[in-house]
Amino acid sequence: MTESEAVSEHARLEGVLRGHDTRYFEDDAPEISDGEYDALKQRYLAIEARFPALVTAASLSRRVGAAPSAKFGKVRHRVAMLSLDNAFDESDVDDFLARIRRFLDMPADLPLNMTAEPKIDGLSCSLRYEKGRLVVAATRGDGAEGENVTANVATIATVPAMLAGNYPDVIEVRGEIYMRHADFAALNQQQGEKGDKIFANPRNAAAGSLRQLDPAITAARPLSFFAYSWGDHGSLPGDTQFDVVQAFASWGFAINPLMRRCASRDEMLDVYRAIERDRARLGYDIDGVVYKVDDLALQRQLGFVSRSPRWAIAHKFSAEKAATILRAIDIQVGRTGALTPVAKLEPVTVGGVVVANATLHNEDEIKRKDVRIGDTVVIQRAGDVIPQIVSVDLARRPADSVPFAFPETCPCPLKTAIVREAVGSGGSGAIKRCSGELACPFQRVEHLKHFCSRRAFDIEGFGDKLIERFFADGRVTTPAEIFTLSARDAASVSPLREEEGLGDLSVRNLFAAIEARREIAFERFLYALGIRHVGETTAKVVARHFGSFAAFRAAAMAEHAVASLSQIDGIGPIVAEAISAFFHQPANILMVDDLLRVVDVAEAQKPASVDGAPLAGQVIVFTGELVAFSRDEARAKAERLGAKVTDSVSKKTTLVVAGPGAGSKLKKAQDLGIAILDEAGWLNVVKDHAGLSG
Ligand code: IVH
Numbered sequence: 086m087t088e089s090e091a092v093s094e095h096a097r098l099e100g101v102l103r104g105h106d107t108r109y110f111e112d113d114a115p116e117i118s119d120g121e122y123d124a125l126k127q128r129y130l131a132i133e134a135r136f137p138a139l140v141t142a143a144s145l146s147r148r149v150g151a152a153p154s155a156k157f158g159k160v161r162h163r164v165a166m167l168s169l170d171n172a173f174d175e176s177d178v179d180d181f182l183a184r185i186r187r188f189l190d191m192p193a194d195l196p197l198n199m200t201a202e203p204k205i206d207g208l209s210c211s212l213r214y215e216k217g218r219l220v221v222a223a224t225r226g227d228g229a230e231g232e233n234v235t236a237n238v239a240t241i242a243t244v245p246a247m248l249a250g251n252y253p254d255v256i257e258v259r260g261e262i263y264m265r266h267a268d269f270a271a272l273n274q275q276q277g278e279k280g281d282k283i284f285a286n287p288r289n290a291a292a293g294s295l296r297q298l299d300p301a302i303t304a305a306r307p308l309s310f311f312a313y314s315w316g317d318h319g320s321l322p323g324d325t326q327f328d329v330v331q332a333f334a335s336w337g338f339a340i341n342p343l344m345r346r347c348a349s350r351d352e353m354l355d356v357y358r359a360i361e362r363d364r365a366r367l368g369y370d371i372d373g374v375v376y377k378v379d380d381l382a383l384q385r386q387l388g389f390v391s392r393s394p395r396w397a398i399a400h401k402f403s404a405e406k407a408a409t410i411l412r413a414i415d416i417q418v419g420r421t422g423a424l425t426p427v428a429k430l431e432p433v434t435v436g437g438v439v440v441a442n443a444t445l446h447n448e449d450e451i452k453r454k455d456v457r458i459g460d461t462v463v464i465q466r467a468g469d470v471i472p473q474i475v476s477v478d479l480a481r482r483p484a485d486s487v488p489f490a491f492p493e494t495c496p497c498p499l500k501t502a503i504v505r506e507a508v509g510s511g512g513s514g515a516i517k518r519c520s521g522e523l524a525c526p527f528q529r530v531e532h533l534k535h536f537c538s539r540r541a542f543d544i545e546g547f548g549d550k551l552i553e554r555f556f557a558d559g560r561v562t563t564p565a566e567i568f569t570l571s572a573r574d575a576a577s578v579s580p581l582r583e584e585e586g587l588g589d590l591s592v593r594n595l596f597a598a599i600e601a602r603r604e605i606a607f608e609r610f611l612y613a614l615g616i617r618h619v620g621e622t623t624a625k626v627v628a629r630h631f632g633s634f635a636a637f638r639a640a641a642m643a644e645h646a647v648a649s650l651s652q653i654d655g656i657g658p659i660v661a662e663a664i665s666a667f668f669h670q671p672a673n674i675l676m677v678d679d680l681l682r683v684v685d686v687a688e689a690q691k692p693a694s695v696d697g698a699p700l701a702g703q704v705i706v707f708t709g710e711l712v713a714f715s716r717d718e719a720r721a722k723a724e725r726l727g728a729k730v731t732d733s734v735s736k737k738t739t740l741v742v743a744g745p746g747a748g749s750k751l752k753k754a755q756d757l758g759i760a761i762l763d764e765a766g767w768l769n770v771v772k773d774h775a776g777l778s779g
Contacts, residue, residue, distance in 0.1 A: 091136045092659045096618050098129040102145050103620075107539065115289070121444070121473055123171065123401070141622070141655075141732055146391070156298060157232035160223035164316035165715065166211055166259065167228055168392050169204075169375060169399040175354060178376070181398045182350055185378065188387055188395060198379035200326045201356040202313065202344035204399050206370035207263030207291050210238060211316050214256050217248040224295070228392070229717075237295055238262070240304035245337035252336050253319030260312035260338070264291040265369045268307035287370050309369070312338035325379045346379060361402055373401040391716050404465040407440075408478060409433035411460045414445065414489055416496050418527035420535050421617055422518040424495070424503065426451055428474055430464065435472065440464060443472050448491045448505075448517055457486045495519035497527040523672050529563075530556045532615050536564045540621055541613035542605060545598040546591065564613075565679035568603065571596040607634050607689040614677065618663040626655035627664075628689035638677070641668040654731075698727025699774045705730050705740045706754070709747030711764055719767070726774055734759065742767040 086094070105122055109115040115122075126145070133140050140146060172178045182197070191197065211231065213221040222238035223231035238244055241262065248256075264272070269287040272294075276283055284290035294306035312333040315321075322332035327346045334340045343360055347353045357374045364371060378384050378396035387395040413429040426445040433440055443464050445451055454477060456462065461481040464472045494500040501521035519525050523532065533552050537544040544567070555561040561570060574581050574596075581592045605613075608628040612621050619627075630653050631637035640649060641664050650661035667673050705728045707719050714722070719742070720730045734741060734753040741754040741761045754761050762770070 086132070086135070088136060089659050091132050091139065092657055093618060095129065095132045095136070095139045096620060096660075098125055098132070099145060100620055101125060102129060106145075115285075117444070123173075124473075138733060157234060157296070159226075159230050160211075160221055160233045161230050162211060162223065162226075162228070162316060164257070165228050165718075166209060166225040166231065166316065167389060167394060169397055170390075170393045171373075172398050172400045173403075178353065178398070178400055179350065181376070185387060185395065189383060196348055197383075198325070199347045199353055200330075200344060200377045200379050201347050201353050201360075201374050202341050202377075203360055203367070203371040204373040204375045204401075205261035205263050205311055205313075205341070206288050206372045207261040208288070208295065209259060210234070210262050210295075210310070212238065212244060212258045212260075213317070214248055214252065214258065216254060217252050219244070219246050232296070234295055236300040237297060237303040240300055241308045241310055243310045243339045248336040250335045250337075251322065251332075253321070255317060255319045257316035257318065258312050258333060258336075258338060259314045259316055260310055262291055262295055262308055262310050263287065263369055264294070264307060265309055267368065268309075272306060310339060311341050313341065313344075313375075321381070324381055326377050326381065326384070327379055329381070347376075357400055364402065371402075373399045375399050388712050389715055390710070405435050406463055406465045406475065407433050407435040408461055408463050409440075411456060411458055411462050411474075413458060414451070414456075416492060418495060418497060418519055418525065418531065420528060420531035420615055422495075422520070422522065422525065422528050424448075424491075424517045424519060426491070428456070428462070430462070433464070435464065440472050443474050445474065451489050451491070455488065457482065457489055459483045459486050491517065495521060495525055495527065497521065497525050499525060501525050522670070523676065526556075533561065533564065533567075535615045536613045537567070541609060541615075542567075542602050543609075544595075544602055546595045547598065551595075563676060563679060565676070565683050567599055568680075568683035570599065603683070604685045604687055606687050607631075607637075610634065610684070610686045611637075614667070614673075616663055616667045618660045623656065623660055626653065631689070633688050634681075634686040638668065641665055642674075700726040700728035700770075703728040703739045704737050705742065706732065706734050706738050706750060707742045707744075708734075708750040709744035711742075711744045713764060713768060722771055726771075 102122075102125055105115065105117055105125075109122075117125075130146055133144065133146055170181075172181055182199075185191070185197065186193065209225045211223050211225070212219060213223075219235070219239060221233065222235045222244075223233055225231050239246060264287040266287065269284070269290050272290055273283050275281075282293075284293060290306075291308055294303055294308055297303045297306075313330060315329065321329055323329040325346075327344070330340050330344060343356075343363075345352075345356045347356060353376055360371070360374050376398055378387060384394070384396040389395060410431040411428055412431055415427045415429055417425045417427055419425060425447065428443040428445050430441050430443060443462075445456065454474065456474060456477055459482070461478040462474045463476045463478065465475045493503060495503060497519065499521055501519050501524070503517050504520045506516050506518055519528060521528060523529055530553055533556060534549050536542055537547045537552060547567070552561070555570075560573075561567055574592075581587055582589050606628070608621070608624040611619060611627055611634070612624040627637055631640065640646060643649065646665035646668070647658065647661045650656055650664055651658050700723060703723075705723050707716055707723075707730065711719055723730050728740075731738065734750045734757065736757060738754065738757070738759050741751065741759055742764065743751045743754070743761055744764050751761065
């Protein structure tokens with residue numbers, strides 16, 4: 086993979102992953118399996134590992150979960166709620182243990198106790214007790230800040246309102262809120278009878294139940310809680326993970342009965358296999374086994390790497406599988422024309438869910454696996470909706486089967502030519518695109534969906550189905566037409582309210598929602614245009630740089646646009662090229678001009694003035710391992726003090742904070758004669774401004 090291919094694939098994956106994050110964390114309605122998500126994330130991380138310049142503060146690798154939703158109050162976690170690194174096989178577990186020993190300088194023959202316990206498939210929650218009384222319950226949120234769900238959590242029977250026995254003055258008990266299978270089935274039965282939403286799986290049901298604004302609804306939902314870790318705390322009731330969790334039980338919490346202390350790797354894997362064997366009989370969903378270093382003093386020494394502790398890992402179970410027949414391969418056209426093959430399967434039940442579609446990613450994936458129509462295929466899912474094909478059963482292949490021929494033209498009515506675009510080197514990962522751009526009706530519909538989506542124009546009530554319908558009947562075929570819809574409708578012989586399935590109220594609400602978006606922030610507007618490689622982060626960079634859309638547009642249409650746009654901090658050559666190409670297409674200019682006649686693009690806020698802040702004017706790079714802070718924390722602190730934090734060392738850099746393991750960035754800083762501090766030195770700088778640093 087070349088660097089430019091990496092940039093585009095990284096951006097693509099980032100968009101895809103963010104979309105899935107929203108559906109998982111905010112909508113409680115995931116569309117792909119955990120396994121598929123993990124695979125996408127692994128690829129994303131692998132690209133970052135090979136091209137570290139792609140790692141920015143906005144990288145998904147720096148984030149845990151999703152930002153808290155706005156409907157609940159927010160709670161800042163005094164101790165960050167982090168995530169767990171994953172191990173997918175025994176060699177990952179071996180690497181994990183070796184890493185621990187290396188870090189602690191601990192020879193292989195010295196015993197290292199670990200705990201092993203089920204990884205509960207629910208949502209984590211932090212419960213703060215002061216003087217034994219539950220005072221705040223918060224979801225994980227983005228790890229730094231979660232939602233205040235105290236009133237709802239207080240209704241959960243297995244969460245004590247008051248602790249029993251010997252507890253410290255202050256303790257945040259953390260664990261997992263989940264729903265038992267029997268409770269899940271009963272809830273869905275009731276929901277069905279009332280004509281209410283049916284939940285896809287127990288985890289979504291638990292999340293949906295916890296995030297009710299009315300605690301009475303949560304109280305009526307059967308949620309359970311297992312305590313397994315802690316945050317802010319006074320004196321702890323033990324020196325080991327195992328003993329502290331046992332103490333939780335004495336205070337009145339449910340703890341998982343399968344938790345074990347292990348003295349060796351083999352014991353850990355034995356526990357893993359035993360738990361996996363009993364998995365179906367537990368009565369609740371688990372998706373792996375979590376191993377933790379037992380000795381808390383060692384845990385403290387090991388600390389964290391950006392988003393997860395070095396002393397713990399989740400050893401995932403392999404996903405559930407089933408065999409079925411591939412009936413057809415449909416080609417879906419995406420917003421940018423990318424053609425995605427979708428496998429149409431003979432419906433089959435996997436882990437209790439009926440599956441009829443599977444993703445096939447792209448043409449090369451089909452070739453690589455040599456998947457053919459009529460084949461018996463093994464599919465895999467892990468508690469969710471769109472599964473993937475893991476293998477083809479060649480022994481059962483029909484004698485007359487032929488390799489799948491990818492179409493030469495777009496399946497749209499225009500039958501536009503298809504172009505093949507290399508993403509990976511050596512022809513791997515190439516994407517086929519419809520060359521029609523906005524002439525292709527399929528792309529136009531997808532473009533409209535993107536335009537109205539939550540992170541773009543966010544037009545409430547104008548969902549994918551309605552957009553498809555309005556597009557098909559010609560009501561809305563361009564973004565600008567969204568904003569003329571109500572005026573045209575008022576004059577129309579067949580006004581919308583007469584249409585089947587659209588009540589008076591929903592039509593009025595839709596028009597109001599559209600009206601509410603007539604003024605839009607620059608960065609949203611730009612993101613909504615759907616220019617390739619221009620995601621939310623880039624849109625923000627552009628908006629801040631140019632302030633007004635008119636100024637940006639002039640720059641993008643200028644003769645040397647690519648060169649000048651590439652000068653902007655945060656915009657690389659590929660993005661600059663894509664922006665310039667977009668603004669050199671007459672059809673796009675027309676679309677934008679039409680739009681500007683009906684919406685106002687607000688000027689972008691200039692970044693808050695940091696003049697007079699203690700570190701104003703400083704350009705700082707963090708490199709190597711940090712112990713006391715995560716990268717995110719260090720960065721946030723520096724920014725609060727007025728500094729700018731960047732990822733690569735250049736002549737503009739004024740300070741490099743280098744921890745152990747720093748490599749090329751440290752060397753470059755030395756070569757350029759830039760000031761260098763170790764973490765202790767940086768801590769001193771921060772301490773000097775303690776009052777300000779928050
Ligand atoms: S320990 C600092 N133990 O898994 C590490 N997490 O993928 C604290 N989870 O956010 C987490 N069961 O929601 C831990 N027995 C268990 C768990 C567990 C489920 C969840 C938790 C966490 C996520 C990370």
